[in-house]
Amino acid sequence: MLYLLSRTASAAKQCTRLTWNYSLVSSSSSASTRPSLSMAALLTASLRQQARGFSASAPATKDITVTFIEPDGNEVEVTGEEGTNLMELAHENDVDLEGACEGACACSTCHVILDDKIFDELPEPTDEENDMLDLAFGLTDTSRLGCQVLLTPDMEGARIRLPSATRNFYVDGTKPAHH
Amino acid sequence: NSSKLGFPAFASFSTTRQLATDHNIAIVGGGAAGLYTASRILSKSPTTRIDIFEQLPTPQGLVRYGVAPDHPEVKNCTTKFNQVLQNPQVQFYGNIPVGTESDHECSVPLERLRSVYGGVVLAYGASRDRKLGIEGEDGCGSRVGVVSARLFVAWYNGLPEAQDVQLDLDSFDRVVIVGHGNVALDCARILLTDPNDLARTDITKRAVAALRKSNVRHVEMVGRRGPLQVSFTTKELREMTKLPGLEIICDRRLLESECAGEKGRRVLEASRPLKRMMDLLLKHSVDSNSPKPINENELGAGGVKGNKTFTLRFLLSPLRVLYNQVEEGLKAPQVMQFAVNRLSGPPESARAEATSEIVDIACCMALRSIGYASTPLVGAPFDHKRNIVPNIAGRVTVDQNDRNDLVPGLYVSGWVKRGPVGVIATTMQDAYRTADAVLMDMRDGNIGTGCRADIDNTLRSLGVDARRVSTEGWLRLEAYEAARGEKAGKPREKVTSVEEMLNIINQ
Numbered sequence: 164m165l166y167l168l169s170r171t172a173s174a175a176k177q178c179t180r181l182t183w184n185y186s187l188v189s190s191s192s193s194a195s196t197r198p199s200l201s202m203a204a205l206l207t208a209s210l211r212q213q214a215r216g217f218s219a220s221a222p223a224t225k226d227i228t229v230t231f232i233e234p235d236g237n238e239v240e241v242t243g244e245e246g247t248n249l250m251e252l253a254h255e256n257d258v259d260l261e262g263a264c265e266g267a268c269a270c271s272t273c274h275v276i277l278d279d280k281i282f283d284e285l286p287e288p289t290d291e292e293n294d295m296l297d298l299a300f301g302l303t304d305t306s307r308l309g310c311q312v313l314l315t316p317d318m319e320g321a322r323i324r325l326p327s328a329t330r331n332f333y334v335d336g337t338k339p340a341h342h
Numbered sequence: 343n344s345s346k347l348g349f350p351a352f353a354s355f356s357t358t359r360q361l362a363t364d365h366n367i368a369i370v371g372g373g374a375a376g377l378y379t380a381s382r383i384l385s386k387s388p389t390t391r392i393d394i395f396e397q398l399p400t401p402q403g404l405v406r407y408g409v410a411p412d413h414p415e416v417k418n419c420t421t422k423f424n425q426v427l428q429n430p431q432v433q434f435y436g437n438i439p440v441g442t443e444s445d446h447e448c449s450v451p452l453e454r455l456r457s458v459y460g461g462v463v464l465a466y467g468a469s470r471d472r473k474l475g476i477e478g479e480d481g482c483g484s485r486v487g488v489v490s491a492r493l494f495v496a497w498y499n500g501l502p503e504a505q506d507v508q509l510d511l512d513s514f515d516r517v518v519i520v521g522h523g524n525v526a527l528d529c530a531r532i533l534l535t536d537p538n539d540l541a542r543t544d545i546t547k548r549a550v551a552a553l554r555k556s557n558v559r560h561v562e563m564v565g566r567r568g569p570l571q572v573s574f575t576t577k578e579l580r581e582m583t584k585l586p587g588l589e590i591i592c593d594r595r596l597l598e599s600e601c602a603g604e605k606g607r608r609v610l611e612a613s614r615p616l617k618r619m620m621d622l623l624l625k626h627s628v629d630s631n632s633p634k635p636i637n638e639n640e641l642g643a644g645g646v647k648g649n650k651t652f653t654l655r656f657l658l659s660p661l662r663v664l665y666n667q668v669e670e671g672l673k674a675p676q677v678m679q680f681a682v683n684r685l686s687g688p689p690e691s692a693r694a695e696a697t698s699e700i701v702d703i704a705c706c707m708a709l710r711s712i713g714y715a716s717t718p719l720v721g722a723p724f725d726h727k728r729n730i731v732p733n734i735a736g737r738v739t740v741d742q743n744d745r746n747d748l749v750p751g752l753y754v755s756g757w758v759k760r761g762p763v764g765v766i767a768t769t770m771q772d773a774y775r776t777a778d779a780v781l782m783d784m785r786d787g788n789i790g791t792g793c794r795a796d797i798d799n800t801l802r803s804l805g806v807d808a809r810r811v812s813t814e815g816w817l818r819l820e821a822y823e824a825a826r827g828e829k830a831g832k833p834r835e836k837v838t839s840v841e842e843m844l845n846i847i848n849q
Contacts, residue, residue: 263422263766267415272767294577297615298765 249309366792371465372396373403375756382777436811441719452721478663491711500836514706521711522565674704736776
């Protein structure tokens with residue numbers, strides 16, 4: 164029992180979380196419940212939850228490191244939790260990626276360009292994402308909407324290019340697009 | 343940041359004390375273009391003071407009055423807009439028209455702003471639209487003729503000045519929409535969507551009531567050219583394919599021959615968006631050349647008698663609107679006559695040439711959706727051919743003796759800069775480029791800082807302080823609309839009169 168406790172309480176965050184859970188149980192436990200059994204149940208549940216990676220405060224969730232390449236060539240290495248989408252990840256790290264519709268797949272401003280290998284390994288974009296990608300400036304064969312791509316362990320080391328958006332619209336007489 | 347600007351940026355971030363070197367910028371227009379321009383300037387130069395002037399009491403422009411009510415996710419950009427408006431460096435001057443002396447007595451002259459601010463950005467968009475210029479366009483008696491799609495959209499979105507637009511959704515079961523863009527598709531979709539579904543959006547109460555009463559079952563969207571030249575996008579077409587009980591009809595023979603032809607195949611290979619759209623149309627459309635007989639007793643989805651249909655018509659140019667015609671044995675309220683076109687040239691730049699063949703389509707109302715148009719502002723240059731403010735990458739120019747001279751301290755952003763085309767993302771990028779020009783000029787000393795004391799005096803003397811709606815006033819109106827909406831199960835119930843808006847704001 165104590166051994167289990169010390170193992171899961173090794174990281175500070177886990178310790179705090181465990182303490183919170185424990186105090187919650189102890190304040191609501193009925194007279195017939197033996198505290199040690201509740202504790203064991205809590206620990207098991209906590210471990211299971213961490214394995215699923217839902218908790219934002221549990222470092223046992225896989226952290227994945229990728230590199231954003233900004234339009235001017237500046238490279239920014241960032242680390243994020245599995246399940247974070249690339250747009251959120253960029254915003255968390257002050258990488259200059261827009262997100263007008265805030266991840267609702269209703270614009271193309273979080274457009275990113277991946278390398279072939281990562282692009283091929285990802286699940287296919289939905290029709291809805293492809294419809295938005297159709298409108299993205301500088302669309303490539305390995306383009307995705309950042310808000311629709313979630314970090315997975317397979318993406319460790321991925322290089323994510325932000326397309327250059329600089330263009331003097333229509334000064335050169337280029338035919339405009341849609342609205 | 344400070345190294346780029348030449349003066350400490352963060353150190354002087356203070357609302358009570360402004361350095362003499364901090365710039366004062368005015369933006370005319372509180373829509374996406376104006377707000378994204380402000381956002382970009384502040385992100386690179388956080389101590390710049392920005393005053394945003396907007397004719398309506400409400401900011402957001404077409405995001406509020408153009409984006410369809412059933413596209414709420416597109417409006418998520420307003421979170422950022424509100425952040426900009428709440429930035430202590432920003433003042434919102436709603437209900438203050440600028441440069442519209444011909445329309446508004448109390449309009450602030452642009453020259454007054456230019457004399458006290460370091461720079462002025464014109465971001466006032468496009469508030470008119472192009473007319474067809476055909477006989478009978480303006481209606482006859484109780485027949486409405488051709489109504490502006492922009493006004494129809496503004497009507498269902500609650501724009502105060504559009505609330506009394508004359509529509510006819512009752513005297514016949516068909517509406518004709520002239521135009522093959524996304525605005526036209528939005529209109530078609532709103533006309534053909536189950537009003538019960540629309541009732542849960544932020545469409546106005548009055549619009550839902552009118553649409554419930556509507557007898558419209560068929561919408562024909564007519565364009566000058568062919569399938570490969572449409573301007574609408576796949577997302578909006580896909581939404582039509584998902585409307586329950588709706589049949590999509592088009593000339594499949596034309597569609598197939600355009601796509602299979604040598605030129606067509608080449609242009610489809612080069613354009614992924616166009617290829618995906620043609621594939622979608624081929625998959626979901628029914629041939630107009632051999633229509634299924636409509637069984638009058640057959641109930642479509644939702645129990646409505648007969649299928650609703652959406653027909654895409656190609657190669658037709660409007661000639662005139664006729665009234666008091668007898669069409670197919672029925673006395674139709676109005677009949678639109680079209681010339682049949684033939685295409686010439688490559689698909690990318692195909693030209694429509696009229697043949698002598700004529701097609702008639704009976705309807706209760708026609709909508710023209712052939713483009714918005716900007717109008718000139720008193721005191722600013724205007725290119726009447728292209729309907730934009732002349733500029734080079736956002737810096738306003740004036741045509742003097744065949745030279746393009748820069749007008750110092752005057753900039754332009756958004757649709758009034760490039761023409762009324764482009765989604766919010768396009769406008770965002772465009773606004774950023776203009777903002778970068780302003781930032782460069784600020785940094786290089788090419789424009790003055792303006793003078794805050796002079797600004798305050800000028801605005802006070804013009805009575806602006808007394809009339810304006812501030813950010814706080816807008817947020818109060820927004821909260822009121824949200825609360826009213828919640829009672830009705832909608833995101834918001836928009837207030838549709840300026841007078842009522844001001845009453846709520848000034849309470």
